[in-house]
Amino acid sequence: MDVRKFDSVEALNQAAAAMIIEAVKETPHLVLGLSTGNSPIGVYQRLIADHRENGTSYKEVTTFNLDEYEGLDENSPQSYRYFMNEQLFDHLDIAKENTHVPSGVGDLAENCKEYERLIEAAGGIGIQLIGIGTNGHIAFNEPGTSFESLTHIADLSQETIDANAKYFPSPGDIPSRAISMGIQSIMNARKVIMVAFGQSKARAVKEMLEGPVSTELPASVLQGHPDAIILLDREAASLLSN
Ligand code: PGA
Secondary structure (H helix, E strand, O other), rough: OOOEOOOOOOHHHHHHHHHHHHHHOOOOOOOEEEOOOOOOOOHHHHHHHHHHHHHHOOOOOOEEEEEEOOOOOOOOOOOOOHHHHOOOOOOOOOOOHHEEEEOOOOOOHHHHHHHHHHHHHOOOOOOOEOOOOOOOOOOEEEOOOOOOOOOEEEEHHHHHHHHHHHHHOOOOHOOOOEEEHHHHHHHHOOEEEEEEEOOOHHHHHHHHHHOOOOOHHHHHHHHHHEEEEEEEEHHHHOOOOO
């Protein structure tokens, strides 16, 4: 793994955005894996600013998001489809039909299979942008999830429910299940860029990089990825041995 430390979150976001922008310029039909939550917002802001200022085009880009809550559709402000439209897609020249977020409504088992079919039909994910949960999860792959998992219906852990409850009108409103790309789906991406910042991520980051590869810390699987770049701020890196 290629681990890079930054003095500020701004510098980290700039570096992650620069990698994606370069890749889109080099490969206009790039298949980009995207994520939600707090971690990628600064990266998205830089992609939008670059698109406005320098005209980098996403017309031919295809995207696949990692996950979606059960029962929430694009009209729900808490859905990840809504988040992506608002935080990124509405501000780029990307074709909406080329943006994919798993559907959390309808026949979920069929939606999972269809999602993997779509990723395969697109030629696989070129670059996957990802965050890490405080419990070491990647997407909604909680501790204990099989490394062989593909897109599946995932039960959220209590730690994840607690961490994400702040985005819902009341804590009881957060769904307890989601559709999530699996660990194997993420490992299939040709390149993975992880962004992690803040003290709350320090323990998970240490275990990911210095602990054993174990399903108990899902992100540790990235130790075996041939092209994983881990971007950390000082706080997220604060427990590392060197
Ligand atoms: P966050 O979540 O970006 O909101 O910190 C990351 C994650 O849970 O994967």
